[in-house]
Amino acid sequence: MSRSEDELDVIRAAREARGPVLRRSPGPTAWFDIRKTGTGHWAFSLNRITSLGLVLYLYLHLAVLSMLLGGEGSWHGFLEIATTPVFLGLDVLLVFGLLFHGLNGLRVALVGTGIATERQKALFWSFMVLGSILLLGAALHIIGSD
């Protein structure tokens, strides 16, 4: 489909403008739309999904830390559960969520402020490689601490 010169001007102006990348609200069901295969779509969807996971974790974390109010016995009971393999696996999942959301968020912030707008795909994959290395290191540390 060819675009008119006016439409192309609008697209160019939007690309050069600083600030958020504006999208038509696709709604949460579109996050899982497998017909869309672009890196940008999956990065956006996974960013949304990890954000919800991290908000859930924030409140779980506050609930767990509230056990400290119960004193040493209460906290020691939690420590015994926290070192089980299932819990350690969830810790690795948490680190994945933090790394993906943090590094992809940094890419979005850089692109939104006009930095590396033409190389955002390369930036995304560079951050994903960095994230994978950090995740591997963290996973080895977490599993090794059992």
Add this chain to the structure above:
Amino acid sequence: MASTASAREPGIHRSRTWRATATSGVALLVLVTVHMVAHHFVVEEVGGLRTYAQVLDYIANPVMFVIECVFLVIVTAHAMLGLRSVLFDFGLSASARRRLERGLLVLGIVTVAYGLTLIGVLASRA
């Protein structure tokens, strides 16, 4: 979150909340790293988790106390801005958006108040 002026100018409001989300997100990259390393990657005992006494020692340090308080405020603000953004994806009406923003503001204030109380109580026990 939404002032009357910004409600009239959705573009400006959207840009402002985006800047707040991005700025708090960049600050969190530093704060989360400090928090994770201090709590889970320099502690050798009990599977990389601090014992009760170690938690009290940690939070009694004035520098760590301030860092944890700042971390709580920024992480809560970032979480509420993120939730707002996700929930706006549902295509809410203008009045529903305003109610949602007020609800998230209250939730954020309650979360920070509870977290600061928790930190304060633990610091007082050290």
